[in-house]
Amino acid sequence: MSLAVDIKKKLKGFSLDVSFRTEGEYLGILGASGSGKSLTLKCIAGIETPDEGCIVLNGKVLYDSEKKINLKPQERNIGYLFQNYALFPHMTVEENIGMGLRLPEKEKKQKVNEMIVSFHLQGLEKKYPNKISGGQQQRVALARCIVYKPDILMLDEPFSALDSHLREQLQDGVLELLKLYEGEVLMVTHSRGEVYSFCSRLVVLDNGRSILHGDTKDIFRQPKLYGAARLTGCKNISKCEVLSPKNVYAADWDVILETEQKVPQQVKYVGIRAHDLQITDAGQAKEKNVMECRINRIVEDVFEYNVFFENRKSNSENDNGEILYKADKQEWDNIRDKDNLYLRFPESAILLLE
Amino acid sequence: MQMSPIIISLKTASASIALTFLSGLYVARWIVRMKSDKAKMILDGILTLPLVLPPTVAGFLLLIVFGVNRPVGKFLLQFLGTKIVFSWSATVIAAAVISFPLMYRSARGAFEQVDQELIMAARTLGMSERRIFWKIIMPLALPGVAGGGILAFARGLGEFGATAMIAGNIENKTRTLPLAIYSEVAAGNMQAASYYVIIVMLISFVVVVLTNYFSIRERKYFK
Numbered sequence: 001m002s003l004a005v006d007i008k009k010k011l012k013g014f015s016l017d018v019s020f021r022t023e024g025e026y027l028g029i030l031g032a033s034g035s036g037k038s039l040t041l042k043c044i045a046g047i048e049t050p051d052e053g054c055i056v057l058n059g060k061v062l063y064d065s066e067k068k069i070n071l072k073p074q075e076r077n078i079g080y081l082f083q084n085y086a087l088f089p090h091m092t093v094e095e096n097i098g099m100g101l102r103l104p105e106k107e108k109k110q111k112v113n114e115m116i117v118s119f120h121l122q123g124l125e126k127k128y129p130n131k132i133s134g135g136q137q138q139r140v141a142l143a144r145c146i147v148y149k150p151d152i153l154m155l156d157e158p159f160s161a162l163d164s165h166l167r168e169q170l171q172d173g174v175l176e177l178l179k180l181y182e183g184e185v186l187m188v189t190h191s192r193g194e195v196y197s198f199c200s201r202l203v204v205l206d207n208g209r210s211i212l213h214g215d216t217k218d219i220f221r222q223p224k225l226y227g228a229a230r231l232t233g234c235k236n237i238s239k240c241e242v243l244s245p246k247n248v249y250a251a252d253w254d255v256i257l258e259t260e261q262k263v264p265q266q267v268k269y270v271g272i273r274a275h276d277l278q279i280t281d282a283g284q285a286k287e288k289n290v291m292e293c294r295i296n297r298i299v300e301d302v303f304e305y306n307v308f309f310e311n312r313k314s315n316s317e318n319d320n321g322e323i324l325y326k327a328d329k330q331e332w333d334n335i336r337d338k339d340n341l342y343l344r345f346p347e348s349a350i351l352l353l354e
Numbered sequence: 355m356q357m358s359p360i361i362i363s364l365k366t367a368s369a370s371i372a373l374t375f376l377s378g379l380y381v382a383r384w385i386v387r388m389k390s391d392k393a394k395m396i397l398d399g400i401l402t403l404p405l406v407l408p409p410t411v412a413g414f415l416l417l418i419v420f421g422v423n424r425p426v427g428k429f430l431l432q433f434l435g436t437k438i439v440f441s442w443s444a445t446v447i448a449a450a451v452i453s454f455p456l457m458y459r460s461a462r463g464a465f466e467q468v469d470q471e472l473i474m475a476a477r478t479l480g481m482s483e484r485r486i487f488w489k490i491i492m493p494l495a496l497p498g499v500a501g502g503g504i505l506a507f508a509r510g511l512g513e514f515g516a517t518a519m520i521a522g523n524i525e526n527k528t529r530t531l532p533l534a535i536y537s538e539v540a541a542g543n544m545q546a547a548s549y550y551v552i553i554v555m556l557i558s559f560v561v562v563v564l565t566n567y568f569s570i571r572e573r574k575y576f577k
Contacts, residue, residue, distance in 0.1 A: 045478050073474070074482065078478055086469070086471045086474070090494060100479035
């Protein structure tokens with residue numbers, strides 16, 4: 001099983017230029033709102049037509065601008081879970097699930113019943129979509145696109161239409177249900193948590209361009225690009241100058257950092273995740289990658305404090321100079337009253353970005 | 355009071371709604387699926403024109419098309435042996451032309467209000483365009499379509515100006531209720547006119563109530 005996509009499309013004030021391929025794994029597309037994620041899915045499904053490029057699914061050419069091939073959505077055999085599920089409001093749960101099946105009535109009924117059992121929808125067969133809960137609607141929509149065994153299943157922000165507590169409850173369940181489907185899964189989301197737990201491969205979309213493509217864990221460990229680092233949740237990013245193969249000067253923080261890896265010449269930013277920073281004391285002030293700092297502001301979260309530091313020695317008036325540190329509440333209570341606070345940037349945790 | 359205006363009016367309105375309902379649906383679907391916005395705008399203007407023109411102007415234009423010395427009228431007379439002008443079929447044509455925009459616009463609005471995402475979803479599910487129309491678009495647009503049909507029927511029933519121009523006011527032949535009311539008043543028979551008025555008001559009231567009934571019934575599943 002494989003999917004290869006390489007498409008371009010120009011719209012007013014926006015251009016899409018996406019290319020990636022995947023083979024039989026769960027692929028995630030991560031991007032901010034308006035980065036062209038849904039448009040990419042729509043192009044694959046045949047609802048939108050790209051300007052040029054090609055889309056090949058399991059050896060079947062769905063779209064090829066040079067050979068003038070453009071299959072209708074009906075001929076592509078793709079399962080598409082819409083963000084708001086797009087259930088037909090005038091049809092009952094069982095009618096909705098059966099809509100994609102072209103089978104004799106008896107077989108159809110049997111298949112629909114199988115889906116209703118595996119998706120825990122018993123008792124809701126005759127209900128209309130607006131009479132059931134958000135989680136149930138999601139299961140109906142998922143059942144509707146799995147029942148006809150599509151070659152690929154595409155999920156567009158599958159959890160965004162749900163309340164946050166419901167979302168957490170449902171994610172595990174959906175993962176279980178997806179196992180009923182043997183085929184390619186492509187998921188689009190802006191949530192790094194969803195991507196990290198669902199998808200083994202990842203494509204990062206930034207403003208319509210696919211900027212990075214690879215193993216999900218690798219990309220989170222080494223995002224390589226500024227945009228990818230931001231999307232994978234890196235809060236602290238500073239412009240930098242490369243001083244030597246293992247030294248960079250982080251301009252926004254006014255500090256020289258030593259790195260574990262050799263620094264490539266094209267590096268323009270350094271980043272560090274809020275969780276990777278360490279607090280130390282004056283005794284280690286002279287060690288490398290340690291910065292004396294002062295607290296700028298503190299924002300209290302549910303289980304932790306978001307502490308924003310600034311370099312104490314720096315006198316540059318820099319708006320980007322803030323460094324976010326996430327402190328466990330208990331940990332913070334022990335250190336909050338110390339006069340001099342020092343932040344350590346562990347060498348192995350420094351992200352070098354282009 | 356005579357029965358003939360009532361019967362002629364009901365016959366005319368029924369025949370006219372049969373024409374407008376189907377053609378209105380068909381044209382609305384055609385316009386909705388049209389790609390070019392400019393062509394859409396211009397065609398929509400032409401199709402809506404009978405709604406905004408004074409009916410006498412529409413009637414005048416119809417006379418020009420169907421008059422026995424005009425190409426279309428001549429053709430119908432010579433090859434099919436039918437004379438349209440001042441015949442019962444002229445009342446139907448007048449009513450149909452005047453009420454067509456109501457049907458077309460209601461249907462178009464109803465089609466356009468169907469959530470595009472549902473149609474996209476239906477396509478990915480492999481449903482053919484024809485099946486999508488009958489299984490998804492039509493049921494969801496039905497309240498609007500039915501409402502448009504009822505309005506068009508009522509408008510056809512009340513048609514006066516264009517009918518007078520092209521069908522005349524011939525007793526027992528082309529004299530519909532509105533024309534009968536006019537004739538009775540012109541002859542000073544207020545009493546006879548008032549009967550017709552009451553009948554028209556009754557029919558119109560039932561029609562409006564029916565519209566409301568449809569819109570409530572069809573939206574049951576949204577509640």
